[in-house]
Amino acid sequence: MSFQAPLFLIGLVAIPLALLALWAARRRPAKYVIRFPATATLAAVVGRTGRARRIIPPALLSLSLAGLVTALARPEATIAVPxxxxxxxxxxxxxxxxxxxxxxxxxxxxxxxxxxxxxxxxxxxxxxxxxxxxxxxxxxxxxxxxxxxxxxxxxxxxxxxxxxxxxxxxxxxxxxxxxxxxxxxxxxxxxxxxxxxxxxxxxxxxxxxxxxxxxxxxxxxxxxxxxxxxxxxxxxxxxxxxxxxxxxxxxxxxxxxxxDSDALDAVYQTLGSKIGTKKEKKEVSAGFAAFGLLLLGGAAFTSLRWRGRLP
Structure with a gap:
């Protein structure tokens, strides 16, 4: 695969940086600490947020951004055409x-x-x-x-x-x-x-x-x-x-x-690909863009569903 505008791939660097910032923000203690003696009781009633619910929305968002950035780079795939x-x-x-x-x-x-x-x-x-x-x-x-x-x-x-x-x-x-x-x-x-x-x-x-x-x-x-x-x-x-x-x-x-007959059949199959088709580069940006938008929707849905806010 090749790219018509590979400079846009620099944007992929922002994804691990954003994940690192999110990790740091989650580890930072709250600015205001309130002592509440019934914390254990409330935790038992509300239940803990699953680890998967904390990971899936950011992961989907990261993959979405990767797909959209790749689409901006205008990827090309070499395919065989008649x-x-x-x-x-x-x-x-x-x-x-x-x-x-x-x-x-x-x-x-x-x-x-x-x-x-x-x-x-x-x-x-x-x-x-x-x-x-x-x-x-x-x-x-x-x-x-x-x-x-x-x-x-x-x-x-x-x-x-x-x-x-x-x-x-x-x-x-x-x-x-x-x-x-x-x-x-x-x-x-x-x-x-x-x-x-x-x-x-x-x-x-x-x-x-x-x-x-x-x-x-x-x-x-x-x-x-x-x-x-x-x-x-x-x-x-x-x-x-x-x-x-x-x-x-x-x-x-x-x-x-x-x-033998198997080798002969393989030879003809090879010749068919050589003679009947030629290699051409086709832009596949639309596929990456669709992939990115689909994952973006998934990240928004799961975050709003599980956490009541966007990731």
Missing amino acids: IEKASVMLVTDTSGSMNATDVSPTRLGAAQAAATHFLDRVPKSLQTGLVAYADGPNTVLRPTQDRDTVKGTLNALQADGGTATGDALEAALNALGKRGKNSPPAAIVLLSDGASKTGRDPNEVAQEAKAAGVPIYTVALGTPDGVIQQGGQVLNVAPDPQALAQIAQLSGGRAFTAE
Whole structure:
């Protein structure tokens, strides 16, 4: 939290000084002492004032003053707000290696589930598109706010074929349209488990993405022990996080790794907060002022109720 007028916070010093003065006044003996022999009898009839009744009104008044002084300092809180007209392209690898079961239920199944959660969590104002690829892009959806269409297409994907990451990234850039200086923010989220085997060099496309102001966030999915059955043989399909990290670095994005479905879901949740929202400072003086006035009313009520005078 920050303050637009922090100089007013000096007023907080007055609160402990006022409490100290009240404490001193209560300990000071009465100026005129009257001897009254029936004091014990009256005390038994009237009863003693509880300690809480002596403490609560000044405490409420002190907290009230603290809230009002803080409001004068115009506090600001940093909050996440949705980015209007921002776009993100989900680029999902559907090559044969995504059938590996080292991530439950399969790598592709985990990717579909995490992407669906991502779509549910990001702000509705965020436009999302989808590119699915194997030997080349086989599905391309331009950014839209129609989440049901994106989810339905995503859940229908099947894993088979090779890996043409560069061609898929190029298709995602084209789907975002021509980029200019005043274009709305955009990003690409690439989920894959291996290096590109065919098509364009993804590093070249990553440099083009950086020039267009579109960072690529990469997620390397899978474990080194991942295997698939192909042609009666067992093939190791360990992920290649280094290749994906290089793509992220060249584009100005960030690289993640996920070895299980929970980690993948956490990555998508992090990406949702990065892509779908931005940090802004909002003044919250009204909240502190309301808090201070509420406590001020409480201090006045309790003091008049219990002691017949203001604190």
